[in-house]
Amino acid sequence: MNRIRTTGLLVLVGTLCVGVPAGAIEEMPPLGWQREPEPEVAPGEQIANPPPPILQRGSQGPAVELLQHRLTEAGFFPGQHDGVFGRATRGAVYAFQKIHGLERTGIFRPEDWSLLDREIRGPGPAPESDRVEVDLDRQVMYLIEGEEMVGVFPISSANGEAYRNARGRVINADTPEGRFTFQRSRQGWWESYLGFLYRPHYFYGGYAIHGSNSVPPFPASHGCVRLELEDMDFLATRIRIGMPIYVYGDDVGREQLIQPIPTPPPPSPPVV
Numbered sequence: 001m002n003r004i005r006t007t008g009l010l011v012l013v014g015t016l017c018v019g020v021p022a023g024a025i026e027e028m029p030p031l032g033w034q035r036e037p038e039p040e041v042a043p044g045e046q047i048a049n050p051p052p053p054i055l056q057r058g059s060q061g062p063a064v065e066l067l068q069h070r071l072t073e074a075g076f077f078p079g080q081h082d083g084v085f086g087r088a089t090r091g092a093v094y095a096f097q098k099i100h101g102l103e104r105t106g107i108f109r110p111e112d113w114s115l116l117d118r119e120i121r122g123p124g125p126a127p128e129s130d131r132v133e134v135d136l137d138r139q140v141m142y143l144i145e146g147e148e149m150v151g152v153f154p155i156s157s158a159n160g161e162a163y164r165n166a167r168g169r170v171i172n173a174d175t176p177e178g179r180f181t182f183q184r185s186r187q188g189w190w191e192s193y194l195g196f197l198y199r200p201h202y203f204y205g206g207y208a209i210h211g212s213n214s215v216p217p218f219p220a221s222h223g224c225v226r227l228e229l230e231d232m233d234f235l236a237t238r239i240r241i242g243m244p245i246y247v248y249g250d251d252v253g254r255e256q257l258i259q260p261i262p263t264p265p266p267p268s269p270p271v272v
Contacts, residue, residue, distance in 0.1 A: 055108040059085040067108060071096065075120045075152050079230050091228040094217045095154040098138050104217035122149035126258045128244045132182075132209070132235075134225055136175060136249035139217065141209070141225065143238060150238070156212075156226040159219045166193050166206075173222045176204045177252040180245050185236070194222050198229055199236045203245045209235070 055064055065083035071092045072078060079088025090106040097104050100115050123133050123142055133142040136157050143150040158173040165171050180203040190197050198211030209225040211232030220226070225247075227235065248254045 052110045052113065054110065055085055057085055057087075057090050057106065064089070068092075070113075070116045074116050075149060077151055077153060077231055077234060088228060088230045091154045091215065091231065095140055095152050098140050098154065098217070099152060106217065120149070120152060122147075123254060124258070126246070127260050130243060132239065132243065132245040133254075134175075134209075134245065134247045134249075135254075136177070136219075136247065138249065139219065141227070143235065145238070151234075153227055153231045153235070154215060154217065155209075156215050156218065156220045158221050158223045163194075163222055175221070175223050175225060175247060175250075176207055177247045177250060178204075179257045180204050180247065182239055182241050182243050182245060184241065185239075187236075197224070199232050200224075201236070201239055203247075209245075 053059070053063055055067055061083055064085045065081055067085075068078040068081040068083075068089060071089070072081070074096070076092035076095050077088065078092035079086060093106050093108050094104055096102075096108075096112075096115070097106075099120060100118075102112070122144055123135065125147060126133075126144075129144070129147045131144050133144065134140075134155065134157070135142070139155055139157065141153045141155050143153070158175040161173050162170055163173055182201050182203050185199070185201040186197075187199060190200060192206075196212075197208065200208035200210035202208040207223055207225075209227060209232075211229040212221075212226040213229070214220065215226045215228050246254065246257045248257055
């Protein structure tokens with residue numbers, strides 16, 4: 001009788017084990033285990049969002065599109081608001097970093113968002129209410145209309161290195177400083193003995209502001225002022241022949257250029 005009961009018990013245990021997947025016993029939680037409760041969120045309270053990402057060349061998505069909108073509102077020109085971090089957006093970030101005295105990496109960091117709330121002011125008043133100003137020290141260009149700053153653009157000016165000019169003489173690269181006016185311009189690409197210039201606007205002999213495929217965040221040209229292609233497209237619609245341009249920041253200070261040009265005295269009456 002005892003043997004029969006024992007056998008029946010074994011059969012019952014074997015029956016209970018049938019159909020349990022291999023390894024299921026090891027995966028089952030220990031007796032007395034309870035699931036940790038989900039964190040409760042009080043009404044009106046939100047779980048903190050993850051920190052914003054680092055944005056750089058090649059980044060894409062809503063964060064980039066938001067950055068493009070914010071840069072435009074702040075006075076920079078990141079190109080189309082397409083959510084793609086391309087050359088134009090990197091150029092706007094360069095200009096942003098130059099204005100705020102940051103390292104010129106072209107990379108927008110999470111801690112930089114707060115700086116976009118700061119108002120960017122122009123360089124200050126001057127005798128001509130419509131003008132272009134080139135700050136060689138900061139490596140930026142300002143477009144001023146009616147004493148209102150329209151935008152800030154990244155530039156690359158002369159690097160100071162020796163090169164051979166069109167006459168064969170070895171000279172040092174230098175961007176002329178002073179108070180000039182735009183004298184002539186050309187549309188499209190033009191080739192000079194030093195390379196290609198896009199939509200050049202000449203302000204002193206053969207020196208011009210122009211678009212370029214190479215606009216690093218530091219001085220790199222032979223003397224002209226390089227701009228991003230999209231920036232030059234925009235500026236070409238706003239700059240006119242005869243419009244003044246101030247260039248300063250290396251050897252000449254801005255304060256030297258904003259003094260009114262003295263009016264020559266009237267001629268003396270003829271001696272009778």
